Amino acid sequence: MNAQTEKRIRDIAAELGYRINPMARALQTGRTRMIxxxxxxxxxxxYADLIRGAESISTVEGYTLVFAESHDSREQExxxxxxLVPAVDGVILVAPRVDDAAIRAIAEQKPVVVVNRxxxxxPVFISHDEPAIALAVExxxxxxxxxxxxxxxxxxxxxxxxxxxVLDRAxxxxxxxxxxxxxxxxxxDGGRDAVETVRTSGATAVIAYNDIMAMGLxxxxxxxxxxxxxxxxxxGFDDVFGADIVNPxxxxxxxxxxxxxxxxxxxxxxxxDGAGPPDEAPLASExxxxxxxxxVRA
Amino acid sequence: MNAQTEKRIRDIAAELGYRINPMARALQTGRTRMIxxxxxxxxxxxYADLIRGAESISTVEGYTLVFAESHDSREQExxxxxxLVPAVDGVILVAPRVDDAAIRAIAEQKPVVVVNRxxxxxPVFISHDEPAIALAVExxxxxxxxxxxxxxxxxxxxxxxxxxxVLDRAxxxxxxxxxxxxxxxxxxDGGRDAVETVRTSGATAVIAYNDIMAMGLxxxxxxxxxxxxxxxxxxGFDDVFGADIVNPxxxxxxxxxxxxxxxxxxxxxxxxDGAGPPDEAPLASExxxxxxxxxVRA
DNA sequence: CTGAAAGCGCTTACAG
DNA sequence: CTGAAAGCGCTTACAG
Numbered sequence: 001m002n003a004q005t006e007k008r009i010r011d012i013a014a015e016l017g018y019r020i021n022p023m024a025r026a027l028q029t030g031r032t033r034m035i036x037x038x039x040x041x042x043x044x045x046x047y048a049d050l051i052r053g054a055e056s057i058s059t060v061e062g063y064t065l066v067f068a069e070s071h072d073s074r075e076q077e078x079x080x081x082x083x084l085v086p087a088v089d090g091v092i093l094v095a096p097r098v099d100d101a102a103i104r105a106i107a108e109q110k111p112v113v114v115v116n117r118x119x120x121x122x123p124v125f126i127s128h129d130e131p132a133i134a135l136a137v138e139x140x141x142x143x144x145x146x147x148x149x150x151x152x153x154x155x156x157x158x159x160x161x162x163x164x165x166v167l168d169r170a171x172x173x174x175x176x177x178x179x180x181x182x183x184x185x186x187x188x189d190g191g192r193d194a195v196e197t198v199r200t201s202g203a204t205a206v207i208a209y210n211d212i213m214a215m216g217l218x219x220x221x222x223x224x225x226x227x228x229x230x231x232x233x234x235x236g237f238d239d240v241f242g243a244d245i246v247n248p249x250x251x252x253x254x255x256x257x258x259x260x261x262x263x264x265x266x267x268x269x270x271x272x273d274g275a276g277p278p279d280e281a282p283l284a285s286e287x288x289x290x291x292x293x294x295x296v297r298a
Numbered sequence: 299m300n301a302q303t304e305k306r307i308r309d310i311a312a313e314l315g316y317r318i319n320p321m322a323r324a325l326q327t328g329r330t331r332m333i334x335x336x337x338x339x340x341x342x343x344x345y346a347d348l349i350r351g352a353e354s355i356s357t358v359e360g361y362t363l364v365f366a367e368s369h370d371s372r373e374q375e376x377x378x379x380x381x382l383v384p385a386v387d388g389v390i391l392v393a394p395r396v397d398d399a400a401i402r403a404i405a406e407q408k409p410v411v412v413v414n415r416x417x418x419x420x421p422v423f424i425s426h427d428e429p430a431i432a433l434a435v436e437x438x439x440x441x442x443x444x445x446x447x448x449x450x451x452x453x454x455x456x457x458x459x460x461x462x463x464v465l466d467r468a469x470x471x472x473x474x475x476x477x478x479x480x481x482x483x484x485x486x487d488g489g490r491d492a493v494e495t496v497r498t499s500g501a502t503a504v505i506a507y508n509d510i511m512a513m514g515l516x517x518x519x520x521x522x523x524x525x526x527x528x529x530x531x532x533x534g535f536d537d538v539f540g541a542d543i544v545n546p547x548x549x550x551x552x553x554x555x556x557x558x559x560x561x562x563x564x565x566x567x568x569x570x571d572g573a574g575p576p577d578e579a580p581l582a583s584e585x586x587x588x589x590x591x592x593x594v595r596a
Numbered sequence: 597c598t599g600a601a602a603g604c605g606c607t608t609a610c611a612g
Numbered sequence: 613c614t615g616a617a618a619g620c621g622c623t624t625a626c627a628g
Contacts, residue, residue, distance in 0.1 A: 019383075021384060021620085023321045023620090024325050024621035024622035027319070027606085028621085028623045029622085034364075034385075042349055042350050042353070043347065043350060045343055049341065051340055052341060052367060055367050056369075059366070059378060064364050064385065065366070066362050066364055067364070068362070069350060069354070086317045086318070087332075215543045240540075241341070241343055241538075242540040245510075245513040246540070246543065246544050318606075321606090324606090325604090325621065326605085326606050326607045326619080
């Protein structure tokens with residue numbers, strides 16, 4: 001077919017609104033050009049940026065993003081993923097709650113990329129928190145704090161344990177005391193309910209597993225007449241939506257969520273295509289200094 | 299085939315991990331059992347509940363949810379939807395920014411359900427705001443307010459105009475003055491930047507197009523020494539994540555987001571199946587009284 | 597280079 | 613009721 005007739009055909013096809021039937025193509029090629037992303041809780045604003053990053057790069061690469069939520073249930077997580085697996089070219093598991101064996105079982109069927117959780121033998125994207133956490137601890141040290149508390153999240157959360165460990169090392173290195181208080185629900189109420197424990201711990205500064213807990217803690221503290229940052233310094237994680245609007249604006253450690261979403265998709269597509277892993281950006285967290293931390297009271 | 303051999307075959311199939319190939323089935327049936335949902339901004343926490351509602355009912359009905367984001371761009375919105383249309387059985391358009399003609403063009407290809415925007419001839423899900431808004435206005439009236447301001451959102455937002463109109467009627471009915479101040483960006487900065495206009499308007503209470511703007515306004519007011527609710531009452535819309543944690547906790551009007559997501563999916567599936575429209579729940583908004591409103595200053 | 601044929605894995609209408 | 617055949621709309625390997 002010469003170029004001219006090809007053009008004519010394409011023009012007419014466009015005019016008639018012809019589109020390739022993606023199912024017919026998928027049937028033949030075995031590739032659906034779809035990617036599944038599984039998060040535990042879409043209501044958690046942290047995932048919004050991650051999904052946004054994943055969606056935008058997917059679109060650019062000509063893939064469509066299928067979305068599923070586990071509602072923090074392991075059964076629901078496997079059930080949804082198993083249901084999706086036949087329809088997609090690969091799956092992104094964000095902070096999966098299921099055990100390693102279940103994840104590996106999925107990875108035997110289709111390429112899997114894991115975000116925010118370590119697991120051997122699979123591509124994993126975890127934010128590099130050490131430098132930002134070091135900065136946070138340094139900041140508290142400079143303010144005179146010597147006794148810290150870490151308000152941990154749910155016991156099943158890999159990220160909570162990870163943050164606790166990094167924090168522990170950073171504090172001890174600088175000769176500061178640090179206690180872990182928890183586990184707690186990763187909600188505002190989780191933070192609220194911890195206010196008593198925090199006060200009796202004697203810590204002058206507390207780092208919460210996430211901003212939501214930090215906000216809950218601050219609200220509960222205020223109700224008891226202890227005002228942040230004068231009586232207590234508080235740092236969160238994630239820089240969630242609204243962290244800069246609350247009073248006091250929240251000092252926090254922000255993860256590279258959007259970049260992680262993009263990196264996960266890029267890696268997954270490379271795996272699907274059998275290409276080598278793409279260059280990976282550093283994915284470093286960032287210390288965001290705002291108004292919820294202050295000098296220790298004399 | 300008798301029941302026994304059928305069972306044997308099913309058992310073996312299960313053992314071998316056989317799954318129906320959804321692409322082959324879709325090719326034959328013309329039904330992909332996928333639904334696309336298009337939102338303008340996934341970072342807007344309002345959509346989280348809506349997507350959650352849509353996802354959970356989709357999963358129950360055996361459909362999978364494809365997610366796309368327009369980033370508030372009309373071009374991106376049509377491009378993404380056009381790309382998705384051949385792959386899905388129907389699409390849900392949440393607060394679409396494109397014009398009616400573009401929406402109708404999509405609806406000619408696949409069933410479409412529209413959320414948070416009126417358009418003739420298509421199934422539409424809009425929250426019923428009147429009673430909740432009446433309650434809000436009544437509440438302000440009881441507090442002695444007689445001069446209100448409505449901080450509107452973007453001019454392209456159908457919901458912003460709608461809320462403005464309902465508010466206007468409710469206020470006038472009670473003999474209260476109300477001015478519309480806007481348009482504003484539907485962000486915290488949009489609220490912040492409006493603080494001056496609000497003050498010079500002389501209004502003693504302001505209703506913002508959404509909670510985010512309300513929070514921005516409250517923060518900016520505080521910076522200028524005017525404290526909510528003593529010097530100014532503020533009401534938002536949406537009851538976003540964090541609205542109950544900020545100080546003062548935000549009085550707001552909450553839409554039935556999750557129910558709307560579910561209703562939209564149910565209606566879409568009914569249309570796809572050629573079934574009659576399902577029973578529709580009322581989808582009423584709710585007035586949520588918290589701490590950002592108070593008696594007018596003497 | 598061009599064009600006809602086979603085949604991806606299902607569903608469905610039809611013959612036996 | 614059972615089973616073989618056709619066909620969904622593509623891609624790809626192959627014959628001409």
